Amino acid sequence: MEFALTSDQKMLQDSLARTLGDASPLDRVRRFADDVADPAKDVWEALADFGLPGIVIPEEHGGLGLTLLDAALASEALGRAVAPVPFMGVVLAPLALLGGGTAAQQAEWLPKLAAGEVTAAVAISEAVAGAREDAGVTAKAGKLSGKALFVPGGISAGLIIVADTKGGLHLVRGDAAGLSRVLMLNIDETRRLAELTFDGVAAEPLAGGPELLVRLRDAGWVLIAADSLGACDVMLEQAVAYAKERRQFGRVIGSYQAVKHMCAEMAAEIEPARSLVWYAAYAFDAAHEEASLTAAHAKALTSEVGRFVARTSTEVHGGMGITDLLGLHFWFKRLGLNRQLLGGPERVREIAARIQGLAA
């Protein structure tokens, strides 16, 4: 019995960090942010060589066959690197196919996804975070109609998993007639979201219904929480490094207690949150009865910790913190997106209360 990462998992983290360091340093991220037409194909290819697209896909379909905990560690590395790649679909689409797809659907899609030839997106925001404006997709006689907002990676995905307003899940081909996509530029320029409009689009239903949707939601929460942890780690490290270097009044600012305590508070918030994210991922893999509750708390807590760290780290940097030049804002904004995507903390905590029968 142990609650720690294995040496394989630590290796995965390290080697993915190296791959991202080469393929997606901050100036590469900047170029992506400055050019909405840049698909960051080079970054994706480097990650495909690494095997990342197949991280949770079983080996018989050409993937790495790893767990959600491994995927969460990868997500953390992507958050650290503010990597310009959509990751949610990489994990959630295979989970949907494995949990609700036919053997034929699995055989058709999983190998292509694992090889990184096709990318996938998952449109479940309305079902999880709630429907805004007139969004929502209805299914009738094998055709989907309506709108799905805030779909990570949805602008270019070749496969889209869509939740309808009743909690059913559907598989849509990227080239299906009647599907149109519009980019939703958002505060986080490292990740692109899409607005998808379905006008009688042909879709294949997936089995599993609302229970499968719950699994996708839980996995999504864990991945976002892990991405936030990675971003928080960087923001704390940068604050500490800057505080040890920057001098004012003849001393490094890191020798002032006001500054030290800001850093200590960030660390004190981050470390327990890390333990919770690990546990939530483990609980998901073990299909533990606590999986949904711990995933919800992991998402909500990292949202709060993320907001605190984003603000505090920026403050430690003084005026430099808010410049574009330093680039700290990429992590700040990444955390800003993570807080809202698939539900802000207030909504997620309300679901947490419902999960344990404390709310109607």
Add this chain to the structure above:
Amino acid sequence: MDLTPTPEMLAFRDEVREFLKAHAADFSAGQAKDVFAWQRLLIEHGYAARTIPKAYGGYGAEPDILKSRIIAEEFIAAGAPRGMAGQGISMLAPTLLEVGSEEQKTRWIGPTLRGEIIWCQGYSEPGAGSDLASLQTKAVEDGSDFLISGSKIWTSTAAQAQMMFCLVRTEPDAAKHEGISYVLIPMSTPGIEVRPLKTMTGSAEFNEVFFTDVRVAQDQVVGGRGRGWFVANTTLKHERGMLGDPNATEARLGALIELMKGEVVDGQRIIDNPVFRDRLMQLQGRAMAMKFNGLRLITAQLTQEPVGVAGLVVKLQGCELNHQIAALAIDALGELGILYHDGPHLRARGTWQRSYMFDLGLIIGGGTAQIQKNIISERGLGMPREPKPAVL
């Protein structure tokens, strides 16, 4: 990561459950009917003093952190008292085990474990709180004895205690941290005066202790003359772990949830008020994070890997969380929450107000929150250390 319990652990859990079922009549509402008998029973079965050698009055099991955790969980689930705590059991006994002489171990540990001797901790002084090493209570050699003069303050349970473990300055000319010794003093020694200090809870949880030429044999020094600072530091780490114990937090959060389900205002249960519910969920998320952080620390202890910052934050975060749990309970009770004295409307014997105040004391005691942040930033994050005065 694998938290599937082994058959041995499952069997052990059953054993603890059986014990608690068989002895359910010996306690109610978390209190033992006879605290001394209960303590002896716990030691006999290894549910208290578990890893302390038999020769010194313990149970003599190999250290097994997982079993300790199972014991903690099952006792919480059954609402069973964990046996005596106190500074003798949680701080003095481990210190003697680590650095005491054979004579000190055989003489003091057994009766301490059985609750026959109550100890108090004489560290803080009026002029030495966070800066403990500046303490001035002095011990002057007089033949084979020391004569001790000075005063201690904030000494918990000094009025009840038979013995004190105490830090005194034995080498006035040595450097600040090197002139201190750790001595064991009978509280009945002539020259000791204890004055209870009433705290904001209304009870005298701590005291002032005055020493006028108090005679103590030199062989009552633990760990060697002038080594007191290092001896004391071996116990401070036990104290900080105890103060942020996530098992205790979890038990309290459970009580808070029950309170919010049971209390009704204008016909609505408190738990059905979304603002209160959200505050509860925020605390639950934090309590869970501390619980799993505890699991991570246990694993690291087992594999002897460094835990870094995750270990340094326990006292700071755990004590703060306990305080906030009490604060929410009071808010949930609203006007009922301000009741404190016995009466028909009082809830939970006034526990929540008492915890709210006492927990603030624990945020301060055992190294204040600010001192914890100094430690986290300096030892955990490698930031510059506080400037130290050159001489003292």
